[in-house]
Amino acid sequence: MKAIHTITGASALLLFILGLFIYFKFVGAPAVPRGLEDYYVQIPTNSTFEEVMDILEKKGVLKDRKMFILLAERMKYKRGSMRAGRYELQPGWSLIEMIRHLRGGTQAPVDVILTNERLPENVAAKAARFIEPDSVDILGLFQDEAYLRSIGYTSETLMSLFIPNTYEFYWNTSPKAFVERMIKEHDAFWEKENRLKKAEALGMTPQEVYTLASIVEKETLVNNEKPRMAGVYLNRLRTGMRLQADPTAVFARRDFDTPRVTHYHTKFDSPYNTYLYTGLPPGPISMASISSIDAVLNAEKHDYIFFCAKGDGSGLHAFAKTLPAHNDNVAEYKRNLQKRGLR
Structure with missing residues (x-):
């Protein structure tokens, strides 16, 4: 009787050891390789369970489909709909941890x-x-x-x-x-920052402010010059003068890589061409940066209605209140280009 108990105890111990081996070999062993910092899988919308396994196999985190199916069934993952999304898998995760994460639907943004x-x-x-x-x-x-x-x-x-x-x-x-x-x-x-009220004070909608800001965006790369540039365009709008903005003519032609604006651009008939049409174009000519939007909303109040590039490599512009003064600035621009060997 004692021998039977000994054999039974030995069998139980053997089964326990075998169970531990199976668990650590197939269930608890890391499925996600260790040492990886960023490891993501993307589960497309309406994916099937089989497709999810295919994705995991291709990522190298699924070696045993049968074990995955068994665990998924026991964890009720296979029965539910596959949750689409982008998931981060932590290095060293076991199949159980991976299934639990995918089942939970906690995405990595x-x-x-x-x-x-x-x-x-x-x-x-x-x-x-x-x-x-x-x-x-x-x-x-x-x-x-x-x-x-x-x-x-x-x-x-x-x-x-x-x-x-x-x-x-x-x-x-x-x-x-x-x-x-x-x-x-x-x-x-x-x-924020009273932007709606500022637009209303200008007599403009947010869309109109943005449209003008997109022109300012393309006219100058110098942020502290943008409020003055915006003031010029607002002055032109108030007096009924055409904006005559080079970037609008370029946009009308969709000639975005042109190094210089010519009659090819300024004579092209398009509602976006502010050389031919008074007022704002039908919409923005690009995304406008926040600095350009705020430049319009906080435009400088001045009497400038003309400007041209200085041509000295600074990226800055010379502003003028009268046409003769503007012509002087244009002449200086040409001289600066000659000095730099660009004309």
């Missing part, structure tokens, strides 16, 4: 960086680099006039929605969710 995109298609392409929808789907929404009207925009004014910044999104954000987030960020931006 991505940063979408919007800076100086010129056209809606550029914004769509930039966003598509960071979130799941491709640029075609995003641009399709940008070009849906009925949808744009429902949110208070047109295809011409849409660019005024985008405020340059770094935005945190979930990878599986839809095109509409992307736009809705941009609306929220846009509204929050305009509610």
Whole structure:
């Protein structure tokens, strides 16, 4: 009787040891390689369980599909819908830890960086680099006039929605969710620092302020010069003078790489060409930086209505109140170019 108890005890111990071996070999062993700092998997929307396993295999974190299926069933992961998203997998995680994380749906966000995109298609392409929808789907929404009207925009004014910044999104954000987030960020931006009241004081809408800011953005790279530049354009608008802004003529021609503005640009018939049409163009000619938007809202009050580049390599402009003074500045500009061997 004692021998039977000894054999039974030995068998139990053997089974226990075997169980520990199986656990540490197949279940508790690290599935995610150690030593990795940033390890992410992306689960597309509407993925099946089989597709999730394929993704994990390609990432090198799934070696035993049968064990994964067994654990997933016991953890009720296989029965539920696969949660789309971008997930960070910690180095050294076991299959159990990995399944628990994927089942929980806790995503790792991505940063979408919007800076100086010129056209809606550029914004769509930039966003598509960071979130799941491709640029075609995003641009399709940008070009849906009925949808744009429902949110208070047109295809011409849409660019005024985008405020340059770094935005945190979930990878599986839809095109509409992307736009809705941009609306929220846009509204929050305009509610700060009395921007709406300042726009109203100028007799302009936020879209009009943004449109003018986009011109200022392309006219000068010097931030502390922007308020003076904005003041020139506001003076022209008030007096009914054409803006005659070179960047609008370049935009009208879509000749963005031109080194110099010529009659090819300024004579081109387009509502965006402020050499031919009075007032603001139909919409922004690019994204406007926050510094340019605030430059319009806080424009210098002065009597300047002319300006031209100094041509001395500083990137600065010479401003004038009269045409003769402006002509003198133009002559100085040409002399500076000659001195630098550029003319």
